[in-house]
Amino acid sequence: MLRAKHALAGFTLACGLVAAMPQAHGYAIEVHKDFFDLAFGGTPSTQTVTPPTAASLVEFRKFVYGQAFTNADFRRRWPSEASFDAAAFKTFLQLNPGKTVVAIDVVPAGRATDVRTVVREGSVDPDNDYRNQDRLFTVGGQVQLDAFGRAVPQDPRTTWFGGLTGTPSQFDGHGATLRTGKKGSGIWTALRNPSQFARPPVSLGSAPDFSETYTNLAMIAKLWGGQGSEWFALTFGGNNLHGIEDLGNQIHTTVLGTPKFFIDAKWTYYKIRMKRFFKKTNDPSSAGFTAPASLTPAQVNEAMVKIKAGQEDQVDKQVLFALGKEPKSYPTDTDLGIQIIGNHHRLLEDFVQSLYLSSRDAIAAGRPQDARDEIKELIRIARAGDATFEAECRAALASAGLGTKGKGETPYSRVIAELMITKSAPEAQPIYEAIRKVSKKSLKRDEIYNEELGHKPLDFMQTDKTSNKHVRKIWDLNGKAFARVVTAIRLWDETFKAETAGVTPGSPAALARANSIVDRLVTRQLTRLDAEEQRRTDYLAEKQKEWDALQKPKLGLIDRITGWFR
């Protein structure tokens, strides 16, 4: 009985770790941009493109609508051209309609128009404009609240792999777990096969789907040939690269990382509980953290800006409650697990970025003697690419129909992205264990590492002799990841060019090909939107059931016994 109870407690923790990716940015902004240079030589591009005007943003959307409208299911959702405004376009693409998204709402003023800049910036727009964050279910301008008064996610999937708001809420769009193999949501999978752990036990994360969507938009824009067409194609192409690059990063393809974090969290949890055994817990509801009567997307946006600026205390308490951010009297084992994984996630990414950038800058400034040897080696390995991975990608693309199907019909971005996951996921546990070996002990307990709090990664690492082995492992696995990413984006670029070749943009043949890509995009997005709605219906029903169960007076013996086994 004791053992069973213990395992169940562990099960709760493992499940909770699904929401374990605070501040997950994938590769840091500058590293994302550098992949373009690592793949294509890094010489400043002298070729420029014309950016779209505000009117062209509308024209491009109308072009998509003109073909999408021929689909009856699409027409039911958006019956007129006027109904398909910028917010609707974002809803269709499963982006947050309340965020200002590059190439849909705006063309950033002051962005240089050379090809290199347009692609590099496009590759970081999905991080910078928050398009995948805070997607909440909104009806008639009101964020919908569940029976408990908590904000309802637009797609509960974002909470399975990430979180409801903030940076964790973009993790679904910027990561993905293995598409193959048997998933498990129990303690045994968590401990013995963490790369297959998921709850619910399905493939998590949508990064490959977003990359495919952006690739479709890039091809459509290129073939459409209207004003700003090249800029659109390069920007959407860059958006697509973002997802492929994030999936190269091993820790974006796993929920748990390593079971060692799980044990760290358990150990810390019991230690804290022992220490605070006699302390009273306080009830946040008595301090005003209660369900709000209503909530608007503007209130959520305002709250998230303040929270990110460290001013959570200035946010309305009811808004905090609706977002699940009321103060907790002491952390649960799940909270601790999330925090410990988050610590190591951020530490690893910041460590890699800071060392990479300082050496890269030294080389660029003509001082290669000041660059670290391991970074020179990383750059060499990245530029060389990964020939084995390339061959595997080409084989996968051929079997997906590339070269035999009509141009524009093969989902090549998704194929490349999913193959990337199969390489990255098995490396997640070793790289997490390597960073765990060199992190300060306190980060495996209840201390927080976060660069946003002014922390420097090296201050949170142990740098004794034995740590060298683990640091070498980190660079070795980063070299593998960088080489894969460079190979993938070269291959994507080659395929994109081939799939849009042979026709003059704007010609009838080009428009026919563009329209067939719109058809494919519409079919896929409608399926995804239907699935999202179904998940939301299930989610709301589940919350209602939980709420109803709490309202029932629990007097009977049966009720009490059932309670034990929940």
Ligand SMILES: [Zn+2]
């Ligand atoms: Zn990202």
